[in-house]
Amino acid sequence: MHDLIDSHFHLVALQKKGIDLKDLLGDLFHQGFAGGIDIGIAADDIGKRLRLIKDYPLIKSAAGIGPWGAEGQEPIHLIVQRFYDLMQNYQVDCIGEIGLDFHWNYGTPARQRSLCIAQMELATSYQIPVIIHTRTADAATIDLLQTVALPHSGILHCFSSTWDLAQIVLDKGLYISFAGPITYKSNVQLRQVLAKVPLERLLLETDSPFLSPEPYRGKINTPLRMVEIYNEAARIKNLSVTELAQQIKTNFSTLFCMNDNS
Secondary structure (H helix, E strand, C coil): CCCCEEEEECHHHHHHCCCCHHHHHHHHHHCCCCEEEECCCCCCCHHHHHHHHCCCCCEEEEECCCHHHHCCCCCHHHHHHHHHHHHCCCCCCEEEEEEEECCCCCCCHHHHHHHHHHHHHHHHHHCCCEEEEEECCHHHHHHHHHHCCCCCCEEECCCCCCHHHHHHHHHCCCEEEECHHHHCCCCHHHHHHHHHCCHHHEEECCCECCCCCCCCCCCCCCHHHHHHHHHHHHHHHCCCHHHHHHHHHHHHHHHHHCCCCC
8 A cells, every 4th residue: 555545435435334444544554555535425424524534634535516416406506505605614625526427317417517517616716626526428528527617627536438538638637537447357448548548647546435446346445455456557557556656646746736725
């Protein structure tokens, strides 16, 4: 784990899976973990999550309402206002995860888009990055990215799409993060996309407790599985793991240093 960054994991979801977070975080940092971002699973869990990471300054925090928040009939502006009111009590490092997911048909595409845009605007007002989720929504995500301004950059997390989307993301000045699926035998195209992403715009993640890499596929994932993801990404990039880890650490630092208003 020495010097490895995990740019996307869910501590509360790990806790709900029965993982002892004190033991996990202790193991991670004992092995030289370089940090990452804890992502929420609900709009109102930020207080609990900030308490979990208060003793771990290398772990960044994100808060946001994912596309699943578009379900129901409540007007989007009221959902966003409630989130905005909550956020007045906290300071986070980025807004996310937010985005579009047409695989599960949360609400309607229009409601998902409105919810995402409102939070992108909030991130701009806070001068912090966004973390974007997209699933079965390439065309809509491309259109969205071409419509909005994201002056403080961000991450398209758990990339699982084509080079067409990757190009738009890179043109927008965002980072692209890959997860455990790069280790799955059938994902040849995904590895081809990773090979083409410039090193200085690349991040890696577990998305734990989901998407365990091989040989742990089907089991609960944790940031301890970053080793397998880095090994495969280093092989694809024809680099040593040490070289790759240093570049990703630099990328992660650059993303947050450019938005450091302290």
